[in-house]
Amino acid sequence: MSSQFVGLLVLYLAILLACAPFLGRYIRRAVEDGNYSLTAWGRPLERLLYRLGGVRADAGMGWTQYAVAVLAFNLLGVVAVYALQRLQGMLPLNPQGFGAVSPDSAFNTAISFVANTNWQGYGGESTMGYLTQMLALTVQNFLSAATGIAVVFALMRGFARQSAATIGNFWVDMTRVTLYVLAPIATVIALALVSQGVTQNFDAYKEASLVTPVEYSQPKLDAAGQPVLDAQGKPVTEDLKTDRQTLAMGPVASQEAIKMLGTNGGGFFNANSAHPFENPNGLANLLEMLAIFLIPAALCFTFGEMVGDRRQGVAVLASMTVIFVAMACVAAMSEQMATPALAGLPVDHAASLLQAGGNMEGKETRFGIAASALFATITTAASCGAVNAMHDSFTAIGGLVPMLLMQLGEVVFGGVGSGLYGMLVYAVLAVFIAGLMIGRTPEYLGKKIEVYEMKMTAVAILVTPLLVLLGTSVAVMTEAGRAGVFNPGTHGFSEILYALSSAANNNGSAFAGLSANTPFYNTLLAAAMWFGRFWIIIPVLALAGSLAAKKRVPVSGGTMPTHGPLFVVLLVGTVLLVGALTYVPALALGPVAEQLQGAVTATAAK
Template identity: 85%
Template sequence: MSTPLSTQFIGLLVLYLAVLFAVAPFLGRYMRRALEEGDYRLTAWGRPFERALYRLAGVRADAEMGWKQYAIAVLVFNVLGVVFVYAIQRLQGMLPLNPQAFGAVSPDSSFNTAISFVSNTNWQGYAGESTMSYLTQMLALTMQNFVSAATGIAVVFALIRGFARHGAATLGNFWVDLVRTTLYVLLPLSLITALLLVSQGVIQNFDRYQDATLVSELSYTQPKVDAAGQPVLDTAGQPVTEDVKTRTQTLAMGPVASQEAIKMLGTNGGGFFNANSAHPYENPTPFTNFVEMLAIFLIPAALCFAFGEMVRDRRQGVAVLASMTVIFVVMAIAAVVSEQQVNAALTSLGIDHVASALQAGGNMEGKEVRFGISATSLFATITTAASCGAVNGMHDSFTAIGGLVPMLLMQLGEVVFGGVGSGLYGMLVYAVLAVFIAGLMIGRTPEYLGKKIEAYEMKMTAVAILVTPLLVLVGTGIAVMTEGGRAGVFNPGTHGFSEILYALSSAANNNGSAFAGLSANTPFYNTLLAAAMWFGRFWIIVPVLAMAGSLAAKRRTPPTAGTMPTHGPLFVVLLVGSVLLVGALTYVPALALGPVAEQLQHIPAAVQAVAR
């Protein structure tokens, strides 16, 4: 049996956090200056491009916006993005850079994918290498990876300005924030990351797909599909399969490294290939696996330091980062310990699954064999703690508790590092809630960073915190009560329920990963999940900007002897407690019906295994 916590995992986790925290402070300082200082010398190279873009768009860089103008600009820009991405997919067959001659994507899948990439979710109900042309991958999907990430960063900078400014009516200019984030932060980091990935074997080309001859004939069974790519069902409504024999394998090509880099850095997660970061052309070596994990957390961690710089108290950013790290480490340990245990269900069948010279031991089902249990489980924890959704293993094959960890991390609101921008503004919303709760306990008007937290801020906080649980739980209820929702479930019982709950949690929290046993590329799920993704993104952004506008207009209150410090260990405990109590307890009944019930079902098998 594997050890409860391997030294390999401990070493990997320590190395990962050490590198992350060594780089993040410098990047955070750079980001703050790149977005806030128009004369910053390190961004001088891009100023001609910046001015040209403003002239082309008719934008006045010196004209700042109030929160309503800022919110309208965000919404208009993203609605146009949905229309653009949808149109590219529907017209794909008539556009260039399509060497495989892929036709138009179906209307419901195009709609779902457009909202998915615009909302920074990157939920994929399709296989990229058999559906999307090179032009669609680059012009529609990769471009949205940049601007959706830039949108999240722009919104969090607007919220930070709300805390940092006093008696102000404006929060900055969305168009300026969008351009500077893309030009000075995302593009340079993506270029560096893409070159690192290419050096390790990630492909970057425009070649036609290549056919390779196999050493021996391969036989396999696959679902039968019609001309539109939809599964063929028999009279009982079950999928029809067909036997296939072949001596060749088609190797997909394409501009992968450029999409892979921003997929990770922008916490987007949408892979060029259906296997995502388990595909050797996306993630070929343990080094690229480490680089990709680092890229996911890099900007969210750096934004915590940028926050401390902007409010002129670095301890505030460190306290937020410490809260995120505490939850992340505990969750990562829980996932790895669970996956390193022998699967009781297999043991009860007399299958020896103990570690030996011939097998890894633990739950290797669904793990990437190049990386092993530790690196695959850590990757799963990172990608769901952040709003990324990239995967290098099959989450559907995790143990009940191992699968609960990524699900719960999403349900916390994607605030444990979270998406670029969205993670920090989500955690700052919880910080406002934490000081409000503390104020009630000690009988004082709550304050955060010198700003009094009053009724309006608490209303916006309530909306921002409660909207995603509403979408997840109501959406799951609709799916399990309707024929269209149940039709996509191929695993009966508790695990099938977990697949639906995971899908809605992933969509509403803009993550994009999946318990892939659920067949979600149907009109029902494409529509339901698209609605969850859109409202899960923008029903939070609007109240966050409203709160920022209210805070910016307030004057700073000087601290007194009764002011609660928001930068020490006590506040970290209070913030972590607020996230867990409000975020986690909301989902306890649903989790009890899914992964918890599934784990309890394994107890008889475990008892039988011990008796043997």
């Protein structure tokens, strides 16, 4: 592990943890306090929106009403995003004249952006016009992020209230989160990114002449834009040569800001944050990494404020940080070492002033190994999915880290809102386990955890493993699933497992070797994304409703403290234990087997 990585990690955490408490308090006041002075500027607009929507801001909702509102709103979002893609050819702000997106790709993308996954089976700059990028994708980046924050507020109210029949008003929560939290911060980040060179315009694409012609190979596509397969079902490639380069333009910074802040991850360009127009330099890269964790970290302090004990939020944040730092260090050390195939060569692989050292394949030289490994850990610890390096080119263990972070349920900071409510579900499980060990009815924040709460907790925790493992099984057992694999064997299995882990856990990053823009994968992954999002939200809201109706139990001598180091250890252990028990067999067939194969190859080479 290089000193450069350690310094970058320390700087990153120092800035993040310095900002999070202040933002956490602001978020609580902005959403909960209708008379907060810092949000007075938007109150006339807020009231206007309520009148237009026929919403009574003072009317609370039970958990079933809240859940119906969440589902109805997001179903409407799917329809809107799908329609905009299919009608794209007739819409303005489309200087390249892109036609309608294919039905299966449009369906997959609509589900993806509504579910805060932002999985992209297409190249943004070669598929989507500016209006589609803004009205369909960027707008949904705000709304899907706001949905996650609204749901976690509902759960926090469940812990904070007692003998209550309501958990808030979904429409009020959505309005205030979007208007007072996401929009202002995203505007500031967008302007900062523009200052660093991120594109923001409506110009047509530019043509540039290359000094040296470029020869390259790419998959051959049919008239429908699907890969052409040979008789064995493998993709056909074609050799091309060009002396021209098209430079894509567009309103990039405005989408990039909310892409990171809302832990969305959907890039304007196919290369995502590895593209210099999205992420031009080290300062922009640091800003984007900070934006990813900013709200998830702040919400931990919001949680502490909501339940009247800031130490509770600090304990949750500490648990997230412990897992994150450990995973980041493993990824950095793995990438800093030479790949097994090269380890036997008589070459010095150590990092120095003259060379990056380690595994630079798939990484941008302007970021190097340290910033790439840290970015990969951050984006998969959070439910973001943005990438500044190709995860498919990481070492076997380096690639295992982002895969495992997703498989833990995206609770290590996680998506905005979704990470915290996922971690709180694990906290309920942790106190239940502790209660079993001492023979006492478990309590968390003064609420007894009984049969109903544990049923909802079990459903929320087990949904994504079911989707990941079942979906992976379907893909590897069918011809259509295997046809998209460019690298057969253990790495090909890892690509499929990574894709389903990413989709079901609403991350959106990918191992690039899987050709997933096919009717089979577009449908399979869309189902995983939808159920991976809303089959968790519904039991979380049910848990919130049940907790809100309970009375608070006074603290007694047998009450387990949930704000100290012991609880942090218990919570971290619970998260890792569930992940290990669920996914170790699948990981053994993929990245673990690949690492062992590489070690055997390196030994044979010597």
